[in-house]
Amino acid sequence: MQKIKGRKAPFLTAFAGAVSLLAGAAAAQNDSFRDRLPEDEVIYFVLPDRFENGDPANDEGGFGGDRLTHGFDPTHKGFFHGGDLRGLTERLDYIQGLGATAIWLGPIYMNKPVQGSPGAESAGYHGYWITDFTRVDPHFGTNDELAALVNAAHARGMKVYLDIITNHTADVIRYRECLENDCAFRSRADYPWTRRGGLDGEAINEGFLGDEVGSAENFSRLTRPDWAYTPYVPAGEENVKVPAWLNDPIHYHNRGNFGQPGEVGLYGDFAGLDDLFTEDPRVVQGLIDIYGDWIDRYGIDGFRVDTARHVNPEFWQAFIPAMLERARARGIPNFHIFAETYEFEVGPLARFTHLDRFPYVLDFAFQGVAAEVIARGGSTHDLRLLFEQDPAYAGGAATARGNPTFVGNHDMGRFAMFVRDSNPEASEEELLKRVELGHALMMFARGAPTIYYGDEQGFVGLGGDQDARQDMFPSQVERYNGDPLLGTDATTADSNFDPAHPLYRAIAEMTAVRAAEPALRRGDMVVRESVEGPGLFAFSRRLDGREVVVAMNTGAEPLGVNVWTDAASDNWRALQGACPVASSAPGSLALSLEPFAYAVCVSESES
Template identity: 25%
Template sequence: MASTRPQPAWLANSVLYQIYPQTFADGNGDGIGDLAGATEKLDHLAWLGVDAVWFSPLFASPFADAGYDVADYLSVAPRYGTNEDLAAFVDAARSRGIRVLLDLVAGHTSDQHPWFREWVDDPADGRYIWNERVGTPAGIWCPVPGRRGGYYQLNFYPCQPALNFGYARQDPGQPWRDPVDAEGPRANRQALRDVMAHWFDLGISGFRVDMAASLVKDDPGHVETARLWAEMREWLDREHPDRALLSEWGDPAVAVPAGFHADFFLHFGRPGLRSLWHTGVGTYDPSWTDTDRYFFDPEGSGGVDTFLREWRRATDAIGVGGGHVALPTSNHDYARLVTGPRTAPMARAAFAFVATWPSLPTIYYGDEIGMRYVEGLPDREGSLLQTTQDRTGSRTPMQWEPGPGAGFSTAPEADFYLPLDPSPERPDVATQRADEGSLLHLVRRLLALRHATPALQPEGSLEVLTEDYPFVYVRGGTHLVVVNPRREPAAATLPSGWDGARGLEVEGVRLDGGRAEASGFSYGIFERP
């Protein structure tokens, strides 16, 4: 069923690229990445074939949670530069055909935000969730530091008080539960629109919304939260129809019908992403009972059936033309593509899959050269939640060139935001640019092929031929993709018509006699003769 909501034309064939600003590129030599440094690297992104950049939070913050604790939604944090520097980045990106998206932390602020500082001393202010007498359960309620007294509800860390978007269900025993149409929740919805409009006016093309499902509390099935985002989408379609909203929800079957243009498959919640990439290294939750198999496993434990189940659930709910599922290689909260037993050469098959699947590919900075998840690093700005939730290793400085500093910064390495990967074999952009056989060049060719081939874009049809090793599917009726990400060879019987197909990007796959023969860690993209 087709969606009646308008869609930004630019989004459907976009390749997204996530920049973690602290560690992407340092332009002023203080050891922390910034907008000046990122601007200097735009030619790399244009050369690679990126269509849109998504920055993790750039807003003013005390950085207790690496910027996800916002103290001012309308100002760039001084460590990154100024609002003028962001405007210059947007202009420079636009001149290269690249759009810019910002991270919007919609459900909470920092406890240093002026809204919160005013709220703690003004009992009539309803912007945050207040409970005058009960401070339990522990970890959800924190004492209010001002004359208001009582407790405020947090969203993540204690420094992140939850903004009040109301409760879906009322309870006479909990009088602090405002309905979703109370004055405080209405004011916060308007504030979100005001923040987005401010940045749209400065050329921002959209937002990735952090913790998008967290806004309305005690909301079974996220019914009221979905209504809130549907209201936002109506406003967006009316006032800013060329802008996009992407959500950190982790359930596209719910988030996209609610109003988002796209939602990410994520490591938490449903198992779609974990069934592809999870190795048990880095971010891991003991509650995940479905991670004994993952398809891009060197030993071939399986799991593509789980991914396909989640994919079909999402796309059936979204409908044709209704929006997109964004498929990331990794992100700032989850272990990189190259992690644990999966090496950079093994990631080649993974990129062949990401570039040909009918989703929105999202490349996490550095994955295009095979940067690895680095274990055993110190906590920095809340990156280490617990021993099984270590996000630090996915946030190390981008490796631009060989040698000391890796081209990330001119500061002494001891002053870097996080240590560099200490491996003497760490990859870098300059070395791989000089090597046509490198992962970087492969990724560039794959993205160019996707852009040039409508059959490989989201609108192209999908026919899955096998749900095993090798994974074989047809895009647009004209292009065959074979992916074997395990060590052992694999083979599959093909329908007639593929013998003699032209190889477009092939490594270790042969079509012959109605069969696809795939060596270990191989991939092939073929065009029907």
């Protein structure tokens, strides 16, 4: 066992009790896991390539050649490292022991192994460069191994979510007018639907301006997409995409690279990736067929939707109901589908639940405020303002309860990095407490908490994207191995699946409390106290007359506070942290909180 810094023996006793409680809760749910609502889940988000290598024989994906052919180079942070689905299946005990009830897999579909200009290549280890939408990437294993993972998870009462992409495919299409595919975006004003090649070009689609492309009747009037550029598929790649219809450039926008905001966000090639013509009913139905088949074949429990804001709303209005119907037909009543939008304000974020009609969205607004308040010492009033905007979502507070919340991810970086970078003089004890506090806010406030793999082992990272995608199995990347972890003397050069790590233990305690207390999952959320600057933040979760109070101290000084409640009794019991046996009077709860500490208290009588 690795030497662990920080809390030791007293915490181990509490941890053992928490794991026992969690195991009992999971066992009770095994036969009815499909009945759990999205807000009941604790999601564990993992990039399969960086988690565990269960089968070294598939490291090169069967491609042969060198790393620029097969994409495998475990010393380079931008190439495949060897993690796979078999490794994930072998580590289900570890994931379930943390208290996760759902596993969100980064994209597992067949990818173009390597892309990029000469000298700046990287590999599709992340899964977002799809060529074959029907097949598991051979670096990760086989379709049968995905089935084995899903079946093993379901046998434990755990759900499996897939990351899906409808905006684009791998970068295959080239434009004859461009050098090295470096093509500036060409707008509809300069290259309208009615002219091929610009305002002075050949007249096509006369009488049609494309304002209602989304209907089959209107789209049938188009002879083909207006091509601002002349697309072609390089020799040898004519049939690289599956299903076959994806190989025809007619199904893409072909307007050049993603750049400035506006129409380019819908029609441009994101990072040069081939941008699908999602207004075309053929494309809509094709993607419905593709992803519906993953539900039909494997009983997948939910989708995280990549780059959702770069697809037209009419597509989502057709696609989402179709996915929910496929799931219901498969016996999955609570299919969890949520959009990645990269919007940090509630208004723009909520728009996707109204116009695009997403049931849920990844809560980037939560992440932004949590990092500001806990990592950077901002005002806890900002948290109050965040939660008071929950009615902005379609469905209001009920939608907010199912929005996945998170404190860091594979694109922006890890929460521990935000904490460390904002507090360069802080002790390791303070850094650990702040990271734990961020996870406590995520675990006990409304939403479906989402743990980014490795956070529970003290991974920090040196930035976003590739710098936040460390290996859990022994890494050969020097940049990763030189970055100290929190709470342990281990580095990423070691295997990091230690259930005695202080953050793993702390999160496991939280998930056990959450699993045992329905109010912390499904209850209304009422903000009770907040302050200008760091310090007290308190809220209640209420369900069927039962009240749980969560109080946090985001500041560096101890607090003695009174929190107002709806409880008619002065009898309280601690679920986590220090709670008084009795309060001074009904309607008021007296608490003492150490710096960066929290308490979870339940009233012993109904409100």
